[in-house]
Amino acid sequence: MRDEERVRVTADERRTFAVRAVGVSKRYGSTVALDRAGVAVATGETHALVGRNGAGKSTLVSIITGLNRADEGEISFDGEPAPRLADREGWRRRVACVYQKSTVIPGLTVAENLFLHRQPTNRWGAVRWPTLRRQARELLDEWGVEADVHQLARDLTVEQRQFVEIARALSGGARFIVLDEPTAQLDAAAIARLFRRIRDLQQLGVTFLFISHHLQEVYDLCDTVTVFRDARHIVTAPVSELGKHDLVAAMTGEDAAGSGHLRERRGSPPADASPVLTVAELTLGDRYRQVGFTVGGGEIVGLAGAASSGRIELAETVAGLRAADAGTVEVAGRRPRPGDVPAALAAGVGFVPEDRHHQGLVPEMSIGDNTTLTVPERLGPGGLLDPRRRDALAGEMIRHLAIKTPGPSMPVSGLSGGNQQKVVMARALANQPRLLVLINPTAGVDVRSKEFLLGKAEEVARSGTGVLIASDELDDLALCDRVLVMFKGRLVAEFTAGWTDNELVTAMEGVYADV
Missing domain, CATH: 3.40.50.300 (P-loop containing nucleotide triphosphate hydrolases)
Structure with missing residues (x-):
């Protein structure tokens, strides 16, 4: 066990576990996304998984929901090995994930979303609509979800869409649900209602893995917390036994007193x-x-x-x-x-947007065109483009940003990710x-x-x-x-x-x- 790991046992071997992931590793080329990490979620609990961006949370979720295969390690549900990756129905019976971005289809009704691809049909293959709506009402009543089965999903609130997704997962037989940032788009009242329903479902034997960037929610809702850092498991402990400062310390690698490395910029701005x-x-x-x-x-x-x-x-x-x-x-x-x-x-204003692929670049255009989009007035008189001026200005930016390219005429889509981001930065700086x-x-x-x-x-x-x-x-x-x-x-x-x-x-x- 590594020196930085501080593992606390949260349950003895007699407890049952909705899911156990042990020694899971996953690599993408030279990038280590998970390094012999794992989590054990006891049946009937709400278990938090926290960590900074890049800690490995999303990779683990993709593996325990059957979307990706681990390079190493073992996954089991209720003590039984996970299904083969191709057995999608087997995975659906064991686990479901409710994502921050809803997966319900806006143009379909609540009933249609609940039984998508599983609609009751007659012997000619036609959907039995009265039966579908009756089964949908029974499902919502069983799990205490308030929604009209006739209503289009686009007209539901964010909170209602989440409950519909939970009900859909439960209808497939899953009793272990991953909640990935479920509160990100909810106000305080909706969050309180969500937490009450999660506790009610816990009493009915449903198990949750809860992922959130809001640590107070971990203390408000969860029984146990696991921390990942740098693709590794760091600590698992009962929430009641791990203070907030200790939790943050586990996430950052600093001690609770904050004695880690100080952040200080080289130089200082004019006073x-x-x-x-x-x-x-x-x-x-x-x-x-x-x-x-x-x-x-x-x-x-x-x-x-x-x-x-x-x-x-x-x-x-x-x-x-x-x-x-x-x-x-x-x-x-x-x-x-x-x-x-x-x-x-x-x-x-010069601007480098969040998503260079959809907001920052025009892939079919050249590096020269992309770097000079913000300064058309410098490319020729009367709005006319002078290719020589464009290429000269683009050449200056290529040198200034050390963009690795044979010249400004190269399509920006042919660059590496780092060089594409340099092109976006060049364009932001072009107008000084x-x-x-x-x-x-x-x-x-x-x-x-x-x-x-x-x-x-x-x-x-x-x-x-x-x-x-x-x-x-x-x-x-x-x-x-x-x-x-x-x-x-x-x-x-x-x-x-x-x-x-x-x-x-x-x-x-x-x-x-x-x-």
């Missing part, structure tokens, strides 16, 4: 720099509420939080992708029209922005590209540009002068240089009240 970004009382539906902050020229500010914190939507609002319901965004003394990307560009907004800037790139991209953000800041980094990756946030933490749509904490991973994760995971 007298004027703000290049001023956000005031910004509100957008239930995504974020009454948010206000500034970013100074030459300052790097992090916007941290879990996926449902509102940080991404807030950064997209600053960049012009979204229009807030209330409040103002001011960039270098100008107020660009809300929800208008060209207006944000004109005000001096006063404010650079980066969302998860190093996601899906190799270590060398990550270091280069973060170093480029520091270089840009030294030139006097303000930088806003919206991310939950600790390496991205390490170079920030300040980090603002969002939780459920609100700014809840601010850290200046010298914070520890433990302190930052504690705030990001919603345990800030006890800090």
Whole structure:
């Protein structure tokens, strides 16, 4: 057993386990997604699985739900070996997963979703609709789910869709259900109702594996918690015996006192720099509420939080992708029209979006075209494109960002992930922005590209540009002068240089009240 592992036994061998995963390893090329990790979920309990991004949670879920095969290790349900991967019906009888993004089909009714591909038919193969609706009503009544079997799924609330998915899983025979971030889109009242129903189902013999970025929910709902870190199992313990600070320490690798490595950026921003970004009382539906902050020229500010914190939507609002319901965004003394990307560009915003494949690149276009999309006025007079000007400007950006390519005419789709992200960064810098907004800037790139991209953000800041980094990756946030933490749509904490991973994760995971 490794020195960093602290395993506490939560059940003796006489207990039955809805699922046991032992010594599970999974590799994707050179990437180790799971390293002899595992989990044992006792029958009838709600068991939390927590860890930072990349810890291995999703990989384990894909294996224990039969979507992927482990390279090593054993999976069993109720003491019996897992079915063959091709036996989909066998997996459905044992386990189901309710994901954050609903899998119900919006254009079908509740009844049709409940018995999709399993509809009762007559001898000619036609669906017996009265029987289908009766069986659907009986199923919903049996498990206490309030929904109209005639209603289209698109008209259900998020909460109702989740309950329909749970009922559908139970109808297939599964009594072990994985809940993957089930509260991300629910308000407080809906979360309370969900938790009550989970407890009721526990009493009926249903077992849950609960995955959440909100650690307080682990203490509100779960019996046992398992922590993964760096693809490995770190600790399993009764929730009542593992304090919040110890839980965060297990997730980050720092001790509970927060004595791990300090986060401090090389250099510091000018003390007298004027703000290049001023956000005031910004509100957008239930995504974020009454948010206000500034970013100074030459300052790097992090916007941290879990996926449902509102940080991404807030950064997209600053960049012009979204229009807030209330409040103002001011960039270098100008107020660009809300929800208008060209207006944000004109005000001096450079932007690296969350998803380079769908938001950042035009795959069928060349590197030269992609890097110069934001500066058409520099490519020729009167809106006419001069290929020589384009290629000269693109060549400068290729050298500046060290993009590995034979030339600007190469299709951007032919580049590696790291070089594609450099192209997106090049385009963001092409208009010499006063404010650079980066969302998860190093996601899906190799270590060398990550270091280069973060170093480029520091270089840009030294030139006097303000930088806003919206991310939950600790390496991205390490170079920030300040980090603002969002939780459920609100700014809840601010850290200046010298914070520890433990302190930052504690705030990001919603345990800030006890800090």
